[in-house]
Amino acid sequence: MEANSTARVVIENVHPSVDCGRFPARRIAGDTVVVTADIFADGHDAVAARLLHRGPGDAEWTASPMEPAGNDAWTGRFRVEELGLHRFCVEGWVDRFASWRDGLEKKYAAGRDVAVDLLAGAEIVEREAERAGPEAAAQMMKLAGRLKDAARPDRAVSAALGDEAATLMRRYPGPEFATQPDRELEVRVDRPRARFSTWYERFPRSCSPDAERSGTFRDLEALLPEIARMGFDVIYLPPIHPIGRTSRKGRNNSPSASEGDPGSPWAVGSPEGGHKSIDPGLGTFEDLERLIESASRLGIETAVDIAFQCSPDHPYVREHPEWFKIRPDGSVQFAENPPKKYEDIFPLNFETDQWKSLWKELKSIVTFWLDKGIRIFRMDNPHTKPFPFWEWLLAEIKRECPEAIFLAEAFTRPKVMKRLAKAGFTQSYTYFTWRNSKPEITAYLEELTRTDVKEYFRPNFWPNTPDILPEFLQYGGREAFVIKLVLAATLSSNYGIYGPAFELVENRALPGREEYLDSEKYEIRHWNWNAQGNLKDFIARINAIRRHNPALQETNNLRFFDVDNEQMLFYGKMASDPSQTVLVVVNLDPASVQSGWLRIPMGELGIDPAQAYLGDDLLGGQKFIWHGEKIFIKLDPRVVPAHIFRLRTRFRRETDFDYFM
């Protein structure tokens, strides 16, 4: 018999848990992890439970009591500070003293003779004393003595039912017959930027102030103050390595490059070096170090792009042919998505017999850039490399450097994107780029924030990327850019733009495609960053609102609310203090003025229906005095397509209006 008659407590449905505990849930340093479980026993005995938690550096479990939450559900919580993998589990047992005490209380109240019950209670206390520390044991023996004092039964009963006895007996939980957990669960704790980050992507080679030459790290460095003013905290660079020459692509992805065409940075590697080298045209390692430091002084982190693939000229091709697929004619297999061919790219063959040396080398690429001071990595096309590789690599790196953040550039099928997140990516690209209508946005965000997905998948919303100029931006004019910016920045606490194409409202595409015309991927551009109509000030305002409102610094606090116009979206980023909640209403139609009635969630926000309240638009600066739950809003996209409100329920003095900025 493996079973045991005495471990009577059942523990089920422990959360947070991803895929039955196969993967860790994700949290941020400083979070309180709320653990829920169903815990119960047969019969009528009282049950007790505790939560055991162990941080990455802890040799021992720390226990904390769990509390019943009704209908056999229990709740416990622990705070996470240290970065890395935390473990937790739940233990439950029958609380003999509490069970006995409940019965005694009822019998005594009903006037029954409790003499024998008091003796039974004394036995329970004496048994517990054997397991307690000496001080508590002495107190328990004293309590047992009182319970056995037949001469003074009323005193015995009050000793039994008193708070002192309850506290004493609860101090020594009795896992003598505790149910042990089937499985320990894990929580990966990242630093706050994993949940709240504002990315700006820029090609350094297009940063030159001089139209006669290409840009460098130094040129980008000069732009940092303006990037900081716009409110970004991550500057992300496309691959900075030497670019292959063989089969180099020309402008607009033409199959052959002309003299002077710089090639795609994603064709990594040339005789000058591979993934651990810098394209000499961009500068030196010292220049990069300066860039990182200057950015850091402005509160900006530098992120690089890692694309695990090689141009035909990459040193690996010569030095490690065993990492590539060789065709029957002896040539190296290039990338293809038949009938399309990408002859400037050789994929790595993860099915090689030599996969261990390949994995090791790829890890060494990441640690190389960690050593250079990089902590944020945008991983290119992760969905074309095996999941077990990512699970291994990301765990290995985070063990050595728990600050590391990895953004998965996986625009692929839903389950593949989710699996990459489970496998360890810190943030993920999403379908937001193509979600424009109210039902599309609502359904997608509900999935991300209200289902199990929220436990492991941290979205990073990008309205555009160098690879994607979506049709909404192609056809919707400047208004469309503003709408997508507001949505990205307020729906998701992580978002980014590819600039300056975004803030300059670049919307020229290759005909019938979602590719930029004259894409920077294949040529050097010289931008007029201060061109009329640019969105820099608007972006700065939006990002300042994000920085000043903690409710916008998380994503899973999103709730959608009613507005009676299908072209308008109304949602809240909820805060435990309702005055910190941010309400957003957006006109999704870039072409027309739209208006509708919002239904303010007065109950959730604790607003007295009898009282007037203040709607303070952080975006436009207007202040509205409202009462009742139905509020009329009209939004002209040519002025501003959104309001971002905070509400105040009491406003007496003028200074009350000054809480923002």
Add this chain to the structure above:
Amino acid sequence: MEANSTARVVIENVHPSVDCGRFPARRIAGDTVVVTADIFADGHDAVAARLLHRGPGDAEWTASPMEPAGNDAWTGRFRVEELGLHRFCVEGWVDRFASWRDGLEKKYAAGRDVAVDLLAGAEIVEREAERAGPEAAAQMMKLAGRLKDAARPDRAVSAALGDEAATLMRRYPGPEFATQPDRELEVRVDRPRARFSTWYERFPRSCSPDAERSGTFRDLEALLPEIARMGFDVIYLPPIHPIGRTSRKGRNNSPSASEGDPGSPWAVGSPEGGHKSIDPGLGTFEDLERLIESASRLGIETAVDIAFQCSPDHPYVREHPEWFKIRPDGSVQFAENPPKKYEDIFPLNFETDQWKSLWKELKSIVTFWLDKGIRIFRMDNPHTKPFPFWEWLLAEIKRECPEAIFLAEAFTRPKVMKRLAKAGFTQSYTYFTWRNSKPEITAYLEELTRTDVKEYFRPNFWPNTPDILPEFLQYGGREAFVIKLVLAATLSSNYGIYGPAFELVENRALPGREEYLDSEKYEIRHWNWNAQGNLKDFIARINAIRRHNPALQETNNLRFFDVDNEQMLFYGKMASDPSQTVLVVVNLDPASVQSGWLRIPMGELGIDPAQAYLGDDLLGGQKFIWHGEKIFIKLDPRVVPAHIFRLRTRFRRETDFDYFM
């Protein structure tokens, strides 16, 4: 490195699965188990998957292919015949030949040179040949030869793309680099009566035709033909053991019995014997055997009640004091729910040090009755015995006798009831007894039939039991009995009644309680089974409809449909052949005529909206010719509160009307 670069396929979300595979799902012999899983790999390669199934007697796995169902979901199926625990798992791998073939087809269509691709294909085929049987290997080598025939590239391409090559290569799935499952999943296969049964509970001691003496097994035997005519297939007897005398309860649960009071059968055990003895007043083992045989000839199985508890006079109390809790004054602890005392019942102490001998003895009780020919057990109060005990006991018994059926009499909290089902009970009592309104019934049945609960919890609906005369029956008159009968019999494929109290519309309760007045639990009753107004014919009709309509013989095929009256409930038991679907509309209000418009689910039933169709009421015998989806129905509870329809979309000849009975 534990990970492996070559097992590229991911398998997630395999179903059916109960609590991450901790417990088996339930099916019936003859079922086809549909297995779903999410299966995918990195990149663009074709994936293949198979389902492995192993019955209880199988030494080896049987493999069958899985098919893609869109969005990375896959489906497979296996049929279960043998009773017992079946195992299954899913394997997935990259299909190299199919991947190559897809690419070849596209490149060839685009007019690209495929000479090198054909050679690459030959290499794949040759590698597969190494693993295939000699005959297939020969065919593969021939195929490889054709692919390599540079002189005739068009013939090579057509060989590669032909069905013959696809079939040949698919015959030998390539789990060389297959993803192995994390965990095998289980399905427990029961006999059909586990899913479709119609129970009749009756106290043999109240079956005497002679008011001067108490009833016996022989008296009950004489009633069997009428019970069979009513359509029941399980006759369930309350405990048949000798009844204790110490602290015996009197009529209406009075604390002391009068001379001649028979006591509660649940106070098991007297000097005449315990759980393996028969109350001499009921008859002998031979009488029981006759009863079982007579019932069996009428298509009825005999079920007994096992209550793992003892009267103070049970031989165990004397022979095995170690199985009971001894109070500090030396007395045995009686049952209590403070301040209430049940001094006629001693609970067994499952926390005893001697739990192993206790478990063994309790198992021997079940096997004792198995040896007497009993295959169906109603287990009393299982929620007051440890879950690990039930999991062990039920698995042990089913291993020895997979036909055994266990009904859990657990009227307790939801999670406890569910856990008992997971632990191995075949059927379970439910809250149906107290669910009367449309939202109550709908929400409860949706939970039972549309959530994971359906995989392990088989409801058995009881409108009444000897312990419960619900208020709806107390106050709703005969009409309420008919309503609850129709609901029980058509919502759930397992249901039962406690007779003859039910069919005689016994609705006298103890004041303010849901206990029967003059309950048979404490006294012998002499019933006039043919009293005017009895429901026997109506019950017979309902049960005949159940027997003739397979759609009513399962529960999870339930769907609720619209009717625009809150007092009316409209639902269907769906069949794969829509003409077999049964539609039920019930007036839930026993006091008033109710009417409303049904919306017939014409799309689901494949009814052409342009065509008239026939609604055939199996209950009332009327036939309605309808067209369109909106149908008006009026139900008078004093006539009959329900229709049970089958629909026909073509009706040309009179014989078409005769398909039922």
